[in-house]
Amino acid sequence: MDVPDDLARRAADLDVEHADAYRRELFSLPADLVYLDGNSLGALPRAVPAALADVAERQWGDRLIRSWNESDWWGAPERVGDRIGRLVGAAPGQVVVTDSTSVNLFKVFVAAARMRPQRRVVLTDPDSFPTDLYVLDGAARLAGLTVERVPPAEVATRLGQLGPDVALVSYSSVDYRTGELWDLPELTRIAHELGALACWDLCHSAGVVDVRLDDHGADLAVGCGYKYLNGGPGAPAFVYVRSEHQATFDSPITGWHGHVRPFAMEGAFDPAGGITRARVGTGPMLSILALEAALSAYDGLSVPAVRARSLSLTRFFVECLDALGHGDSVATPRDDGRRGSQVAVRHPEAYAVVQALMARGVIGDFREPDLVRLGFAPLYVSHHDAARAAVAVAEVVDGQEYEREEFRARATVT
Amino acid sequence: MDVPDDLARRAADLDVEHADAYRRELFSLPADLVYLDGNSLGALPRAVPAALADVAERQWGDRLIRSWNESDWWGAPERVGDRIGRLVGAAPGQVVVTDSTSVNLFKVFVAAARMRPQRRVVLTDPDSFPTDLYVLDGAARLAGLTVERVPPAEVATRLGQLGPDVALVSYSSVDYRTGELWDLPELTRIAHELGALACWDLCHSAGVVDVRLDDHGADLAVGCGYKYLNGGPGAPAFVYVRSEHQATFDSPITGWHGHVRPFAMEGAFDPAGGITRARVGTGPMLSILALEAALSAYDGLSVPAVRARSLSLTRFFVECLDALGHGDSVATPRDDGRRGSQVAVRHPEAYAVVQALMARGVIGDFREPDLVRLGFAPLYVSHHDAARAAVAVAEVVDGQEYEREEFRARATVT
Numbered sequence: 001m002d003v004p005d006d007l008a009r010r011a012a013d014l015d016v017e018h019a020d021a022y023r024r025e026l027f028s029l030p031a032d033l034v035y036l037d038g039n040s041l042g043a044l045p046r047a048v049p050a051a052l053a054d055v056a057e058r059q060w061g062d063r064l065i066r067s068w069n070e071s072d073w074w075g076a077p078e079r080v081g082d083r084i085g086r087l088v089g090a091a092p093g094q095v096v097v098t099d100s101t102s103v104n105l106f107k108v109f110v111a112a113a114r115m116r117p118q119r120r121v122v123l124t125d126p127d128s129f130p131t132d133l134y135v136l137d138g139a140a141r142l143a144g145l146t147v148e149r150v151p152p153a154e155v156a157t158r159l160g161q162l163g164p165d166v167a168l169v170s171y172s173s174v175d176y177r178t179g180e181l182w183d184l185p186e187l188t189r190i191a192h193e194l195g196a197l198a199c200w201d202l203c204h205s206a207g208v209v210d211v212r213l214d215d216h217g218a219d220l221a222v223g224c225g226y227k228y229l230n231g232g233p234g235a236p237a238f239v240y241v242r243s244e245h246q247a248t249f250d251s252p253i254t255g256w257h258g259h260v261r262p263f264a265m266e267g268a269f270d271p272a273g274g275i276t277r278a279r280v281g282t283g284p285m286l287s288i289l290a291l292e293a294a295l296s297a298y299d300g301l302s303v304p305a306v307r308a309r310s311l312s313l314t315r316f317f318v319e320c321l322d323a324l325g326h327g328d329s330v331a332t333p334r335d336d337g338r339r340g341s342q343v344a345v346r347h348p349e350a351y352a353v354v355q356a357l358m359a360r361g362v363i364g365d366f367r368e369p370d371l372v373r374l375g376f377a378p379l380y381v382s383h384h385d386a387a388r389a390a391v392a393v394a395e396v397v398d399g400q401e402y403e404r405e406e407f408r409a410r411a412t413v414t
Numbered sequence: 415m416d417v418p419d420d421l422a423r424r425a426a427d428l429d430v431e432h433a434d435a436y437r438r439e440l441f442s443l444p445a446d447l448v449y450l451d452g453n454s455l456g457a458l459p460r461a462v463p464a465a466l467a468d469v470a471e472r473q474w475g476d477r478l479i480r481s482w483n484e485s486d487w488w489g490a491p492e493r494v495g496d497r498i499g500r501l502v503g504a505a506p507g508q509v510v511v512t513d514s515t516s517v518n519l520f521k522v523f524v525a526a527a528r529m530r531p532q533r534r535v536v537l538t539d540p541d542s543f544p545t546d547l548y549v550l551d552g553a554a555r556l557a558g559l560t561v562e563r564v565p566p567a568e569v570a571t572r573l574g575q576l577g578p579d580v581a582l583v584s585y586s587s588v589d590y591r592t593g594e595l596w597d598l599p600e601l602t603r604i605a606h607e608l609g610a611l612a613c614w615d616l617c618h619s620a621g622v623v624d625v626r627l628d629d630h631g632a633d634l635a636v637g638c639g640y641k642y643l644n645g646g647p648g649a650p651a652f653v654y655v656r657s658e659h660q661a662t663f664d665s666p667i668t669g670w671h672g673h674v675r676p677f678a679m680e681g682a683f684d685p686a687g688g689i690t691r692a693r694v695g696t697g698p699m700l701s702i703l704a705l706e707a708a709l710s711a712y713d714g715l716s717v718p719a720v721r722a723r724s725l726s727l728t729r730f731f732v733e734c735l736d737a738l739g740h741g742d743s744v745a746t747p748r749d750d751g752r753r754g755s756q757v758a759v760r761h762p763e764a765y766a767v768v769q770a771l772m773a774r775g776v777i778g779d780f781r782e783p784d785l786v787r788l789g790f791a792p793l794y795v796s797h798h799d800a801a802r803a804a805v806a807v808a809e810v811v812d813g814q815e816y817e818r819e820e821f822r823a824r825a826t827v828t
Contacts, residue, residue, distance in 0.1 A: 028475045037479045044475035052466050052700070060646055061442045061458035065451045065777060073647055100695025102669030103517055110556070126681065131670035131695060134683035138668035142524070142556045226696070232474055233487055233699035254552035255516030256545035265782050267540065269548035281514025281545060282640070285647035286466070287698035363479060368679050 003387040007320050011383035014316055018309040018383075026297045027230075027380045034362040034385045034392075039176075039204060039342045039375025042230030042294070051293030055286060073285050077257075078276060080292045084229065084238050087295075087303060088202055088221070089212035095240045096275045097225065097288055101203060102131045103253070104222040104239040107278060109139035110252040112168040112197050112220060115245065119167035119196070123150045123158060129176045132201055136170065142252075152182045156190050166196040173211055174204035174340030177367050179314075179332040181209060181340045185216040192217060197245075203227060206238075207298070208341035208378060210307045219245055228341065228377055231291030239278050246274055255280035297379055309378040310341040316383050317343050317376065320390030326397065331371060342375040345393060351410065352402035353393070359407070362392045417801040421734055425797035428730055432723040432797075440711045441644075441794040448776040448799045448806075453590075453618060453756045453789025456644030456708070465707030469700060487699050491671075492690065494706045498643065498652050501709075501717060502616055502635070503626035509654045510689045511639065511702055515617060516545045517667070518636040518653040521692060523553035524666040526582040526611050526634060529659065533581035533610070537564045537572060543590045546615055550584065556666075566596045570604050580610040587625055588618035588754030591781050593728075593746040595623060595754045599630040606631060611659075617641060620652075621712070622755035622792060624721045633659055642755065642791055645705030653692050660688055669694035711793055723792040724755040730797050731757050731790065734804030740811065745785060756789040759807060765824065766816035767807070773821070776806045 003011070015022065028044045029035055035043055059067040068074050081095035088095070098104065109122070124136055126149035133149075140147045145167065150158045152171060159166055169191040174181050188198040199220040205211050207228030213221055219242050225235030241249045254269040256262050257279035261270070271277035298306075318334060321327050331344040347353050347370060354366040364374040374389060396402060417425070429436070442458045443449055449457055473481040482488050495509035502509070512518065523536070538550055540563035547563075554561045559581065564572045566585060573580060583605040588595050602612040613634040619625050621642030627635055633656050639649030655663045668683040670676050671693035675684070685691035712720075732748060735741050745758040761767050761784060768780040778788040788803060810816060 028471070030476055033478075035478060041474070041479045041482075043478065044470060049467060049470045049475075052470055053463060056458060056463045056466055056646070056704070057442070060455070061463075062444055064447075064449060064457065065455045065779065066772075067647070068455075099513065099517065100669065100697070102671075102695030103513065103667060106667045129670075130673070130676075130679050130681070133681060134668040134670060134673065137683060138666055142666055224696070232470070233481070234696040234702070235700075236698055237695070252552055252556055253517060253520045254548040255514065256543075256548060257516075259544070259548065262544075263782070265544050267544070267547060269551060281516030281651070282638070282648040283514070284650055284698040284701035286649075286704050287701045288648070290470070290700050358480075365479065368677070 003384070003391055007323060007387045008384065011316065011387045014312055014383040018312050021301055021305045021309040021378050022382065023297055023379045024382070029380060032361055034389050036362065036364045036374040036376060036381065036389055038377030039227050039373065040365050041233055042227055042377060043380050045230050045294045045297045047293040047296050048232065048290050052286065052290055055289045076285065076288050076292065077279055077283055080288060080295065081238055081275065083292065083295045084206065087298060088206050088240065089210065089214050090240050091214055093274055094243055095238050096278050097236050097238050097291065098279050098283055099237055101222050101224045101237040102135050104237050105132060105135040106139050107251045107253055108199055108220045108222060108239060109136055109168070109170070110143050111249050112199060113143040113145050114250045115197060115248055116167035119165055120144060121146050121148055121162055121165045122168045122170060123148050123155055123166060124170045125149065125152055125172065127175060127177065128172055129201070129203065132170070132172065152187065155187055159190055159194050159196070163194055166194060168197045168199055170199040172201040172204065173209060176204055177371055178344050179340045179342035181338050184211060184218065188216050188218055204340055208306060208310045210303045213240055218242065225291045229291065230294040230297060232287065232294065234287070235291045236283060236288050241275055241278055246277070249277060251278060253280050257281060306378050310376060311336050311339065313376040313378060313381055313383060313386050314339055314341060314343050317374070317386040317390055320387050321393065324390055324394040326394050341378070342373055345372040345374065346370050347372060347397065349402040352407040353396055355407035356396040356401040356404070357392050360392045360396070362389045417798070417805055421737060421801045422798065425730065425801045428726055428797040432726050435715055435719045435723040435792050436796065437711055437793045438796070443794060446775055448803050450776065450778045450788040450790060450795065450803055452791030453641050453787065454779050455647055456641055456791060457794050459644050459708045459711045461707040461710050462646065462704050466700065466704055469703045490699065490702050490706065491693055491697055494702060494709065495652055495689065497706065497709045498620065501712060502620050502654065503624065503628050504654055505628055507688055508657055509652050510692050511650050511652045511705065512693050512697055513651055515636050515638045515651040516549050518651050519546060519549040520553050521665045521667055522613055522634045522636060522653060523550055524557050525663050526613060527557040527559050528664045529611060529662055530581035533579055534558060535560050535562055535576055535579045536582045536584060537562050537569055537580060538584045539563065539566055539586065541589060541591065542586055543615070543617065546584070546586065566601065569601055573604055573608050573610070577608055580608060582611045582613055584613040586615040586618065587623060590618055591785055592758050593754045593756035595752050598625060598632065602630050602632055618754055622720060622724045624717045627654055632656065639705045643705065644708040644711060646701065646708065648701070649705045650697060650702050655689055655692055660691070663691060665692060667694050671695060720792050724790060725750050725753065727790040727792060727795055727797060727800050728753055728755060728757050731788070731800040731804055734801050735807065738804055738808040740808050755792070756787055759786040759788065760784050761786060761811065763816040766821040767810055769821035770810040770815040770818070771806050774806045774810070776803045
């Protein structure tokens with residue numbers, strides 16, 4: 001089935017209306033593929049292969065060790081960090097690209113505990129992405145913290161009960177399963193009211209949600225480079241430490257890149273000023289510089305324009321599902337203010353539905369136990385893609401394609 | 415001055431004798447450059463740019479998220495780890511590529527403390543590479559350890575005094591400044607005699623020294639991918655956990671890649687079996703796969719042959735310095751059994767000497783306060799290169815070229 005005429009016309013109108021944040025020509029995507037998995041691995045920006053070739057062949061191959069100075073490899077973590085900073089509303093000098101999200105969470109959790117030594121409780125979401133929970137449990141064990149798992153809606157009440165025992169409130173900006181957007185400004189505000197710090201995981205919002213960390217007073221944040229930032233598989237992560245906390249940010253992993261004089265080769269750790277103290281070891285430069293090239297796709301774009309296009313895409317996708325009789329399966333809030341940049345569709349055979357969609361050229365992913373996740377990366381997904389995806393969902397479900405054996409066999413990694 | 419005839423003839427003979435481990439044709443190095451900084455950043459293997467282009471354009475760009483299965487990105491950390499394992503004498507399943515050396519040191523230090531809960535002292539070298547000292551101090555603070563800085567030569571005595579208080583003996587295989595090779599078998603043996611664990615930093619030995627971790631009973635080890643392994647700037651690091659310790663390896667940074675069922679998205683950390691539990695977050699795949707391609711330069715080479723060529727190069731370089739009247743400046747042991755793969759030359763104006771050498775096309779590096787470090791990567795450095803470097807050192811020093819203003823101005827990163 002093709003996209004019905006009325007939805008196709010509406011898609012065309014919306015694509016015109018939100019054309020300012022559409023940059024498909026900057027991405028290398030197979031023709032005809034509807035790629036709705038940019039919330040897991042962003043598409044390849046065309047600038048990346050040439051940048052990688054230059055880094056490998058000229059900077060590394062020809063200039064060798066000299067590139068640490070000549071190409072300022074040394075400054076790349078902060079330089080690329082500032083580019084991400086613009087997208088998450090952080091003034092320069094507060095974001096650095098380093099390590100993985102998990103390692104950054106560990107640093108931030110222990111450092112937060114040290115900023116609030118009289119407080120021993122951390123509140124976090126029981127439905128956080130697992131690594132957030134695992135790392136927090138591991139950090140709590142070392143730092144003497146108690147972790148309480150409290151859904152976002154109950155944080156205010158629980159904070160009121162615990163009061164000055166709470167050191168940190170650590171939540172994701174967007175729920176990785178349902179795509180629900182939590183209220184970062186309000187949760188940050190109530191944490192501060194009781195003297196707690198607020199840490200945000202921006203993995204599913206950096207590059208698509210106008211999180212405005214500085215404006216809302218967020219204390220700490222982390223995020224990855226490989227989703228909407230399009231930095232490539234496993235791209236290095238970032239960490240944000242608000243300026244006013246940097247002097248007291250006491251990282252548990254004290255590597256030489258965080259030292260104030262790394263090449264003095266001193267015997268004791270003396271942390272660098274600013275965000276640099278959140279660095280640890282030598283970062284994977286090929287991956288960091290690929291991320292830098294990838295971020296050029298955002299050059300000149302305003303975050304509110306990107307956010308408007310993202311909301312339009314997800315809103316229109318839900319509208320299409322409604323029109324096709326599948327609105328009830330939507331697990332994501334319909335309220336714009338409560339939605340990130342993905343729509344999750346609930347189905348008991350979600351795994352097989354994802355495989356059947358893939359066979360039709362619509363790529364999303366599966367999350368236990370029953371969710372089809374469809375991420376709408378505003379820079380390269382069109383409203384027409386959204387309509388095609390909705391039609392594909394309707395056909396796979398209505399035609400019970402998910403019953404086919406070929407779609408039910410589980411692969412190793414999903 | 416050219417290389418004197420007698421040294422040139424001897425270089426030619428040695429190049430023939432050790433031709434089996436010479437693979438210059440597999441590396442992309444500027445003609446006429448004598449590159450003796452492979453102990454800081456290895457040269458570019460020719461296999462890397464094509465591999466990077468394939469990973470970026472086909473695996474990422476065309477196949478997108480599907481490459482996690484199709485190209486087994488998920489298994490890359492263990493797959494590449496096993497390739498490094500062969501070079502350091504570790505049977506498969508004991509090495510994984512993950513994080514940076516500093517982060518791996520942190521994991522290993524805390525895990526070692528947990529394996530020896532009744533023991534609270536760690537011995538380490540006061541002259542370790544700084545990040546080893548910094549990270550150990552940071553881990554000790556969290557894990558309740560006491561760090562004693564004891565030179566390698568005094569470990570046996572100090573161990574005898576402290577006895578069952580020592581949890582861990584943590585040393586570098588090769589001193590990063592002088593290039594001295596420490597006695598890994600003997601230090602490991604005496605640590606075990608008193609019930610302590612032995613951890614080795616292999617940054618300056620992986621790929622050039624036959625460290626034979628399994629044979630010598632090493633418990634834990636870490637190392638980087640960007641020196642003699644030629645993985646590129648900031649290439650991901652590796653960690654070795656001896657098979658018998660894996661079941662009790664209790665990492666402080668419990669990320670989802672170390673979980674036994676990462677995609678079950680469970681609420682509590684349950685470590686994977688084997689070396690996989692040392693993984694943390696999603697690794698930088700471009701950098702990991704560049705390292706994998708780089709390691710192909712070692713395919714079919716025996717580690718003893720590589721080590722024999724490395725020793726011949728450094729021995730001959732010292733012989734050349736002797737012949738040119740500069741043997742007294744050598745800070746590295748002349749005994750083959752006590753030398754890694756670099757020769758350090760002492761000079762009060764070492765920084766300017768390094769710059770002057772660079773202007774002559776001989777690249778080494780400087781380490782505070784007075785060392786010129788010259789690393790001999792056996793796969794792409796020839797004995798003729800060694801002779802040219804010795805002549806350049808003699809000329810720079812004899813001609814006092816280091817006095818020139820242009821060579822004395824300090825750059826940001828050295």
